[in-house]
Amino acid sequence: MSLKIRNLAVAAVTATSLVSLAACGSSSGSPGSTGTGQSLKGVSFTILGQWTGGEQDAFQAVINAFDSSTGAKGIYTPAAGGDEAGVLGTKVAGGTPPDIAVLSLPGAIQQYAASNKVQPASAAVQSAVTSNFATEWATLASAGGKLYGVPVDASDKSTVWYNAKAFTDAGITTPPATWDDLIKAGQTLSSSGVQVPISVGGGDGWTLTDWFENVYLRTAGVANYDKLTHHQIPWTDPSVATALTALKKIWGNSGLIGSPAAAVKVPFPASVDNVFKKNPTSAVVYEASFVATTITSDKNPAVVGTDAKVFPFPSVNGSAPVSEVAGDFALAFTNNKAAQPFLAYLASPAAAKILVSTSGSGFLSANKNLANSAYPDSTSAELAKQLVAVGNNFRFDMSDQAPAAFGGTPNKTEWADLQTFLTDGNVAAAQRQLEKDAQSVKWN
């Protein structure tokens, strides 16, 4: 989940405590994920990730299942300080990579593939990914036409969460389907006594990038989205102006989001809390499917599905439905015997089932062969259904694909520029600054 990796943390050069068992054997003979007996008995492999807490528990459960069926031993370590990109970069550069790393940045797959640091997926992994995932997921995990990674979990970033009671009190019966509907609903909510109808967590810049990306994906289309993702068109492009102008209809309306100067200080957890706390001051908050986890980790949690409901990010300027997603990919950095079988297992519906059904994980999977009944509650089941249903009609989080110096640094570049745009609403100035910052960064 991208919000984790964005914790600016010490890029600590951790002692290489992970034992890398370079089992120099060929992996060709491995029987694959189905685990015929104890074929990998005594093989131990290391996994680096960024999950802690409930997410770590769920992932550990997957490792345990793999271990017990194959006899291998997977050792999972969360990256120090949550800064996985930094820790992994240091380990790889130092020549002691983990056997497997779970990454939320598809851009990193390209980088490591380009410098031959990752192992291409085995035939078993390839067939597992093709049969269980939409092709766009495979594309994201590939570089130069070769598959390297396996999608592990996914989150739907085109979800708008709302307080069901606030909607009832305001007499809104159908969730807004278009941008104008959303604005109108906001005004109605305001009249019904909701102080700040739409809660914008501008204190964390990444929430703003997600707002922008959803609007841009809708107003500019997937082709432009792909170009802007790789900075093949400049931020001064008219399509960006269109998206920012649409965004300004909400961000620039203090009747909807309250004072922008206040909104730009609200961190993401507070922006969710404002909607679902006991005496809510807001009624609507946009963020990804993982808002559910934020809600349930509250002191007096609202019930997801009853108190807290969700509608798809509205259509802007008549756009067709499309989703923005994010997710994590596992890739192998060594030819440890257990690495490819583990990746193949991760891509299987069996692993996905353990991942999503472990309580407290909040995980969703884009695995299309996973039975929807595996989800512990109806809302996540519904969200997962949508994730699978969109097929290839989605795009991965743009800022997660950009170099971290542009799309992933608090108080800097894209985050800071959108925060400035939130407060001053100057479209042209925002475009100029975004382009200037984009140019100062090295793109792939």
Next chain:
Amino acid sequence: MTQDVGAVAKAPVVATGPSRKGPGEGRWIAGVFLAPAGIFLAAIVLYPLVYTLVRSFFHDGTTGQATSFAGLANYTHIFTQSDALQALKNNVIWVVVVPVLVTILGLIFAVLTEKIRWASAFKVVLFMPMAISFLASGVTWTLIYADQPSRGLGNAVAIGIHDTFNPQTSYPELHPVGNAVLTGSGTAGYRSAATFAVGSPALVPLAGLNLVAPPKAAQPAVQPSSGSGLRGVVWNDFKLGGGGKAGVIDQGELGIPGLKIEAVKGGKTVATATTQANGTFAFPSLTAGDYTLALPKDDFSAAYGGIAWLGKNLITPSIIVAYLWIYAGFAMVLLAAGMAAIPRDALEAARMDGATEWQVFRKVTAPLLTPVLLVVFVTMVINVLKIFDIVFIIQQSAGGNAKYANVLAVQLYTDYGNQQFGAASAVGIVLVILVLPAMVFQVRNFRRESR
């Protein structure tokens, strides 16, 4: 003095002893003894310094590797990139303001503690912040600067004082709805777009009342009673669950009590009234004619939210205050020690000669204290140039305004975190260059003292 003579007299005895070696040999031995320290210093100070310098002239690849020779590009970036430039500007502010303030505050405290009873207790309290880690101090001050008066001491005081003199307004959440009967804004007050005639009911719809917990005084709105003068009703044209008709008083809609309303004719306020619990109001004295109705801004202007301590303009001064809190005690202790070393007889002589306390301070204490003042000042310059921790911590709770507090060391850290090692190295070298004059001064100073 006699002791000194003794020491000098003793020295030759040692020197002429049988163990005397040639000067060349002594140097060789000294070299051997210094070598471990020298190698150590070269490895952990000299090599990184030189490598940083070299690295700062190279571009960064996507995974942090040095790519091509960049010339001075990484350096010019510091002056062209908005975030780095902000850092540079803030560092200038810090260096200009903080050492002076710390020295002055320290001096004031040191002079005052000489004069008061319980001086030691006072000193301990002032010095206490030095015993707290910067991180803890940063977190503490973050709490002081929090926006919500329920959390932030700063705003609890600011809002408390403000509201004592300007009582809280009543309905900041209300705004006009429906068919635009009212125009204007909460900050300017509202005014009816059309005029109302005496004899026909004036319906003034507003909305935004918190319907889940409405004001206790509010009662359901009713049609204004008939009677003399201009009569009307101000009500919340929205009911719980929606469904009401705009501009019509529906069942369950609440009147807005206690709202001031003015009848205006020809730009002049001719009558004032206050709404009842059910929202009705009346100007019985008004005779036939058309009147504009005005709702003065006092009832609508948003509640005072306190001071944005960590806002765009105040964030750096706010952090500087936190820093002063920490370091004023440090300066005080150094200066107090310096003052204790001033010979009492000099001060007493001045007093005997009829100097006032101020003159004693200016003509005797201050000049004798100059070396210590300089040490404090220069130490602070060096400390402030590499300021990092307290800025970094307080920044965390400033949300989108954090960038306005950026300083060079924080910039270096973020560049490093983004694996832009060339850019980070350039910032590091700039910091070294900035610190260098102060270091040279300090080292010379020490050397002069030890001579």
